[in-house]
Amino acid sequence: MSKLRVNAFSVAADGFGAGPDQGRDHPLGRGGEQLHDWFIPTRTFQRNVQRREGGTTGADDDFAARSFENLGAWIMGRNMFGPVRGPWPDYEWKGWWGANPPYHVPVFVLTHHPRPPMEMEGGTVFHFVTQGIEAALEQARAAAEGKDVRIGGGAATIRQYLQARLIDEMHLAISPILLGRGEPLFEGLDLPALGYKVKEHVSTGAAMHLVVGR
Numbered sequence: 001m002s003k004l005r006v007n008a009f010s011v012a013a014d015g016f017g018a019g020p021d022q023g024r025d026h027p028l029g030r031g032g033e034q035l036h037d038w039f040i041p042t043r044t045f046q047r048n049v050q051r052r053e054g055g056t057t058g059a060d061d062d063f064a065a066r067s068f069e070n071l072g073a074w075i076m077g078r079n080m081f082g083p084v085r086g087p088w089p090d091y092e093w094k095g096w097w098g099a100n101p102p103y104h105v106p107v108f109v110l111t112h113h114p115r116p117p118m119e120m121e122g123g124t125v126f127h128f129v130t131q132g133i134e135a136a137l138e139q140a141r142a143a144a145e146g147k148d149v150r151i152g153g154g155a156a157t158i159r160q161y162l163q164a165r166l167i168d169e170m171h172l173a174i175s176p177i178l179l180g181r182g183e184p185l186f187e188g189l190d191l192p193a194l195g196y197k198v199k200e201h202v203s204t205g206a207a208m209h210l211v212v213g214r
């Protein structure tokens with residue numbers, strides 16, 4: 001049965017999934033790059049994203065590896081896709097990830113501003129969905145052909161799918177940093193009332209990994 005999953009979403013100890021002032025110089029907001037300190041050194045990140053050999057093994061890498069398993073499509077918010085806000089002035093911006101993004105399957109980008117689909121090298125096709133979260137999920141499930149759909153982020157997108165009780169499983173890596181401001185993941189959500197509980201937790205020197213499910 002195809003699941004809707006969040007994986008490897010890094011959260012600061014004070015609940016922010018990105019720092020303030022997102023922009024070209026600060027994709028994750030100010031200070032936000034530290035969120036991924038557990039993830040970047042792993043063998044999985046090095047291999048799948050940097051296309052390099054080497055990297056750490058152990059529990060952080062185990063969670064990183066799980067995050068890429070059995071994926072047929074992704075969903076992300078427009079702010080995760082890039083720093084452009086408002087109507088697209090042109091179609092020059094093609095994501096942070098270069099010509100061959102590390103997705104290799106269809107990616108559905110939630111936005112209020114229509115844009116034609118964009119085919120990248122390596123199997124990634126970005127589709128821009130303006131009809132809301134249910135429509136994006138329906139299109140992603142159809143594209144995934146029985147495999148799981150992963151929500152990449154950011155916080156605003158994950159919050160909507162949690163509120164709608166559509167997420168089956170969510171792996172969070174709580175990073176030992178405080179951001180103070182930014183994009184709050186949990187704001188306005190009563191996860192227990194929505195039926196979610198912590199199903200698994202593992203702490204490493206770099207993060208506390210939680211798997212939350214229903």
Ligand SMILES: NC(=O)c1ccc[n+]([C@@H]2O[C@H](COP(=O)([O-])OP(=O)(O)OC[C@H]3O[C@@H](n4cnc5c(N)ncnc54)[C@H](OP(=O)(O)O)[C@@H]3O)[C@@H](O)[C@H]2O)c1
Nearest residue numbers: 009010018027028077078079080111112153154155156157
């Ligand atoms: N911590 C992590 O592991 C992690 C992972 C991924 C991303 N990030 C970071 O998170 C940040 C982005 O998160 P975010 O919370 O600011 O935003 P986001 O969820 O990526 O995107 C929000 C935007 O997506 C569009 N959108 C969302 N829901 C929609 C809906 N139902 N209908 C139509 N459009 C919709 C809207 O854009 P428009 O109205 O402008 O179209 C909205 O402003 C970035 O800094 C990114 O690098 C962090």
